[in-house]
Amino acid sequence: AIDVSGVGGTSFAAVEYYRAKKRKNNFQRVLSDVFWDWGIPTAISVVEVSQTVNVPVIASGGIRDGVDVAKALTLGASLASLSQPALQAAIKGLKETENMLSFIMDGLKNAMFLTGAESVKQLRKVPIVITGKTAEWLKLRGFNLENYARKGRN
Template sequence: MISDRKLEHLMLCRNNDVEYRKKTGFEDIEFIHKALPEVNKEEINLSTDFFGKKMDAPIIISAITGGHPASLKINRELARAADKLNIGMGVGSQRAAIENPELAPTYTVVREEAPSSFLIGNIGAPQIELAEKAADMMDADALALHLNPLQEAIQPEGDVDATGYTESIEEISKNLKLPVIAKETGAGISGQDAHTLEKAGVSAVDVAGSGGTSWAAVETYRAKDRYLGDLYWDWGIPTAISTVEVCESVNVPVISSGGIRTGLDAAKAIALGADAVGIALPLLKDAYIGHEAVITRLEKFKEELRVAMFLVGASNLEELRNSDIIIKGITREWLHERGFDTKKYARRSLQ
């Protein structure tokens, strides 16, 4: 059953090593320090508008769970933190609750606890018939269409027929009255795919690159034969690289997620062009303790972001996006091979 699988995923993410062995690529991104920042750190503005809704920081609690009674507490605690901090939040795939309405409270609790937050519903990209029901259930501000071919390929009961995905996304984007966000689930999105998604009508792209939770790793623990999952544990486009590829390929908002663990990671993602960042696994573990633990982590995260902005002389997010950064190492090599000019990031403040 889908509900049982949801619980299994929660337990595996909480108790096992499910993160990528390779890194996000943010270790290859360096800011140019400003000895004369000319800003007051206490006056730095982290707020942003996302589809017309103001958030006090460019942070979204990424899709984590829902669809099993045990997930109600998790979503409640996460939503309380989102409400307190006025940030965004997404939920896990809602298919389980559409098929079994008794599970709906595991999702609707989010809107109850965060009545004014930017909330993102969630269904699979090919699930056209579920889109409107999912959005209505959540009173959502946007709907994520998740893309998870890697997980499906490793999952024992995975659906590996990915034909018609683009057509489905196009139909949902055309008919739904809410913004549609195309979201990977940990393996990243290339520039070409991002361009295709934008042409299909999506309103935003969440890159969800590699470096955070590996769903090949999660499914490895569930599979009888673990060879395949172990082989593809590190498959994907690292988050920093995917962020550049997508930001340079589309003209819609971009969420950078996948292994973002600190406010410095977030600062680098935004400097690469992202409009917001998503965080999942660390907050899942905090949610088991309670919303206060989630808030404590996120307040620290915001302070780390604020310090990075201070050190590059950025008083707001737009100035951070125009700060000077160096792209080096494997990330630079990858982007060069893909035809992206990394030098332009290094002297933006002089243009």
């Protein structure tokens, strides 16, 4: 499997920024600040990888709730992973972690209900309309977005 870990999750340039700031390394701090938002967004990474190679794709980077999981699956991810919500909940204890997982699962179930998908397999076939900067990027990279808007139709 390939974990795309796109922009939206942990910025390791941001981590280095704070490490450099603590060490009073102004050069490294400025350089890290320049690259803070560097990278390819998760949604685009999922499409690029899933349409290019025939291996399972893990969507991570900015996945925060069940709707994000549903979006990742409809874009071509085999599964999604998240760390920030899980770690924030785990710090507060087991009950908060259980609540967070229930929130994720309920969000995914609601997204499936609202799209008429009775299973994750069906959710992957739900037509979606990709717009905005994501659409612009993918079109420039040669991806046919009509395939996403018309998927599931025979």
